[in-house]
Amino acid sequence: MRDAVTAVLVHGEEVFVIKRQDYLRAFPGYYAFPGGKVDEEDAGYRYSHPHIAGFKPERIRALIRELDEELGFDLEQAIVQDQVEQVALMGIAVTPPFERVRFHAHYYKIVLKSKPVFRPHSDEIAWSDWLHRDAFLERYESGQGMMVVPIMRTARAFAEDMATRTIEPFNLDYDEQRELAYLEMIRGLGYIPTPSNTLPPAEYTYALIVGDGGAPRYLVDPAPESDAVLQLMFNTLERYPVDGILITHHHRDHHERAPEIAQQLGLPLLCSRKTEQHLLRCNGADYLQGVEVIHVQEGTHLTQWLGRDVHCYELPGHDDGMIGLAPVDMSWFFVADLVQPMATVVIPEPEGNMQDYFNTLQRIIDLQPRAIVSSHGIPIGGTHLLEKTLQHRQEREAQIRTLIDEGDDLDQIVQKLYRGIPSKLIPLAEQNVRQHLRKLGYAI
Structure with a gap:
């Protein structure tokens, strides 16, 4: 250190x-x-x-x-x-x-x-x-x-007191053995870094708590990686109680053990209709048994943040059922897995769509939120990460088009564009290349 x-x-x-x-x-x-x-x-x-x-x-x-x-x-x-x-x-x-x-x-x-x-x-x-x-x-x-x-x-x-010489406590104050950290880098927007079964290099899904002033408080995307972390989450929610759970999309690192949290605390679970369908398809018809499911969609009024209404936004591209959140004044925009500060986002098959991904990135850039809040990193200022991500995908697409025109096949494209990546990540790279090819109109 x-x-x-x-x-x-x-x-x-x-x-x-x-x-x-x-x-x-x-x-x-x-x-x-x-x-x-x-x-x-x-x-x-x-x-x-x-x-x-x-x-x-x-x-x-x-x-x-x-x-x-x-x-x-x-x-x-x-x-x-x-x-x-x-x-x-x-x-x-x-x-x-x-x-x-x-x-x-x-x-x-x-x-x-x-x-x-x-x-x-x-x-x-x-x-x-x-x-x-x-x-x-x-x-x-x-x-x-x-x-x-x-x-x-x-x-x-x-x-x-401007004369203050020392401050106690100065650091984030929580019992690591009993609970997860809770912090507000944006006032009124709680962040709980939760160890989850996510893709590297990420290790955590940053579960969000939003809602204040008597409005409902929602826990967004809790996905503890183990029963031990689940217990830490329960202990954390004793200090920061919520009125419901929102699942942004169906990928494992955004909902694992969330139904158990909902059942034990008697909370409703909110998600898009497509996300519910994906959850049941991937995890079994009884995955949400005993849980009240409420559907949200584009424009749904979810809660309030510092007196401003917070609405749901549909964010297709990474996942066709993904939901984001933002207050009416665009002080921040929670984009779930649309971007990641540390890595390239995978556009998975079959629920991802590269054209939708481009469109969603551009849509949020045009809205000009003051901060971007993602699921695998701290909030960041402005739309720079969105713009950088869109530019990277556009440049990657141009490279793929050139290699296809030169006669390369999928394996050759991946070898040239993703040289040196771990072997376990190659299938993910192949998905992204295929998604670009579909967007470009090539038969897969």
Whole structure:
């Protein structure tokens, strides 16, 4: 686990906040503070000034370097010139175990005597400004902005007392032995990373909880991989009770053990009519026995989120019965398996359709939601991932067309386009190629 540093720059009642670019790999579109990883080059420095002498010098060096790279601000010079009132370690954010890359991020509160002129680095920073402590918290509480837990806790602590030096608890707070993690990177939209029997490189299906203000609360796509994880889910739902379950589509990693949850808790199960048909076809006619099934479709009013109506959307392409969700103001769009941050989505046979997939991607891009919420990763800002996915599929299709015109068959196309992939993933690659060929009008 690597070290990282974060600079919480404060002046009076204001804090300097950035918004990360939507195309970044880590926390795209999130409200954050400047900072980054501690590198090997940060070793070998010494600092004697009383403001920073008590901290590990490699972390202070990383803090100085990151502020210079991201904002064009010389923290070391500011300290020497008596422009800094104090530096305090507010807390150490430990990346939770369900994240693939983990850090110890040290958050340093730096109280400035005056506001410097910053020159934000636009490659990483989409927006930045000084925000009053109340306005900072309002960005999260109103659902306008995404924040990781330590940033959100900092916003809430400052709203209560700007003089706060340390924050407890600072990290995501839950009992790993008894329950699953529950977090809200978007206010009012609960995320439960659940170990599931999904396709690699994913390991979790991020079950969603949506609904507030007296409206029904729904658990979306619970799919515990084992009875042990199922029990953790039950324990989690004791703290975060729901009124029903929504299944977005029939693939195993979106519904496994969901009927058992519905039965034991006496909850209705919502899904599209096609999804119910697929579930019974694939899992047996008695799979939903004893469960009240309610059908949803395009335009179904599901619940509310921060006072905004949330509706269902039909998202064919990956699965012909797949349902997504979005509030009326498009603050976010839950796209289920339409895209994945870490991998290419498979367009399976027979329920997938490549033309529908292209159309659905473009439809959501045109709606311009502020954030995309998927089933196998954290929420991300804007529509960049959708656009990147559509572009990749268009480029792949052009490659396939060229190879077909050159006389290659299916096996040769897969060998050339998917060189080096694990053998167990080759059948999935073959499906995607066949789906492209169908879209192009070739006989399969």
